[in-house]
Amino acid sequence: MQVLVTYFSRTGHTKELAGEVARGVQEVDSVDCLLKPIAEVTKEDFLHSDGIIIGSPVYFGGMAGEMKAMLDSFVGVRPKMADKVGAAFATSGDLSGGKETTLIALLQVLLIYGMIVVGDPMDATGHYGVSCAGAPDAVTRANGAKLGKRVAELVKKLKG
Numbered sequence: 779m780q781v782l783v784t785y786f787s788r789t790g791h792t793k794e795l796a797g798e799v800a801r802g803v804q805e806v807d808s809v810d811c812l813l814k815p816i817a818e819v820t821k822e823d824f825l826h827s828d829g830i831i832i833g834s835p836v837y838f839g840g841m842a843g844e845m846k847a848m849l850d851s852f853v854g855v856r857p858k859m860a861d862k863v864g865a866a867f868a869t870s871g872d873l874s875g876g877k878e879t880t881l882i883a884l885l886q887v888l889l890i891y892g893m894i895v896v897g898d899p900m901d902a903t904g905h906y907g908v909s910c911a912g913a914p915d916a917v918t919r920a921n922g923a924k925l926g927k928r929v930a931e932l933v934k935k936l937k938g
């Protein structure tokens with residue numbers, strides 16, 4: 779079983795949060811974590827992963843174009859993506875700069891890929907995913923790990 783954690787990041791905030799999400803995945807036995815920037819992800823990575831967690835900076839209230847372009851380009855594998863587990867994370871510049879609209883946009887893509895979409899667990903925030911303004915602080919980093927762990931545990935329940 780494998781969970782792919784993938785992200786776009788220009789200045790490092792989203793990459794840092796991705797590392798914490800991956801740390802959470804790695805806490806779960808028998809589930810491998812593949813951590814990669816979206817530019818290096820292949821269609822095979824999508825196909826071979828049982829869970830996919832995607833993260834983007836907020837660009838003009840939505841996901842970065844680089845992330846959307848890759849998600850668009852993988853449309854050919856969509857028929858084989860059903861029932862994989864999906865989740866999202868995001869970083870913004872401003873507190874009300876569009877974290878939730880971005881998380882929803884990311885989740886919407888995973889939903890249309892046919893995946894089972896989840897938010898972050900109740901012991902994190904119990905909402906749309908993990909997000910922060912600027913670099914992730916200690917609470918956000920811990921919540922990122924909880925999101926990764928949740929997805930890995932669900933993968934194990936569904937596919938193990």
Ligand SMILES: Cc1cc2nc3c(=O)[nH]c(=O)nc-3n(C[C@H](O)[C@H](O)[C@H](O)COP(=O)(O)O)c2cc1C
Binds near residue numbers: 787838869912913
């Ligand atoms: C082109 C561009 C558009 C942005 N648009 C927004 C925005 O709409 N709202 C916001 O809060 N921050 C915005 N930001 C700030 C980034 O979301 C923020 O700095 C983010 O943490 C960067 O992530 P990174 O360090 O992973 O690249 C924008 C940054 C860029 C470069």
